Amino acid sequence: MAAKYDVKRELKTCYAPKNTDWEIVEIPELRYLAVDGHGDPNSSAAYRHAVEALYAVAYTVKFASKGDLGKDFVVGPLEGLWWAENMDDFLARLKDNWQWRLLIHAPAWVTDEMIDDAKHTALSKKGFPAIAHVHSETLREGTSAQVLHIGSYDDETPILTELHQEYLPANDLREAGLHHEIYLSDPRRTDPAKLRTVLRQPVKARSLSPRSARPAP
Known part of the structure; x- marks a missing residue:
């Protein structure tokens, strides 16, 4: 029997x-199940409902894929894109002003x-x-700054400030997409100090280097 596809193992x-x-990595094009919303994830009912909906659809897709196609997979971790009209x-951490798009990875063969x-199946059950608001989403993040953060979600401010105020300027880079988080730990069962979260920021060069700016011979 073929091993289950596990995105954490494959990628x-x-x-x-x-x-x-912070390090620079290359992220391939990836597809997701997604739900959009806004507000404080700690108190917003919409956030809780979005998480429930994503997992309901993800597991329904998993069982249908295994039964109909003979292709099983491990449902990936919860992920999120985060932004605000004012980056400050x-x-x-003014969470009431946050916008979010919650994600769960969908294997490439999922149509x-x-x-x-x-x-339809999950809604009926x-x-x-x-x-009803779950949709497919394709991300083409490409070149990205990425780091493994260990600790509480509310302790991310210093490392994000370092990214935007030090790392990106020092490497002549700028943001080229939305802030992306991948939640590797279950916050219901993990000490906040031990939570493991991948933080990712798509980037591009702020300016051309002198060499790349030269005209072709």
């Missing part, structure tokens, strides 16, 4: 980094039709209204 650069200082609100079928 270790993306899901199992060990560096606790994000760094200052939009499979996702739609899974939504679970009845979560947020299931």
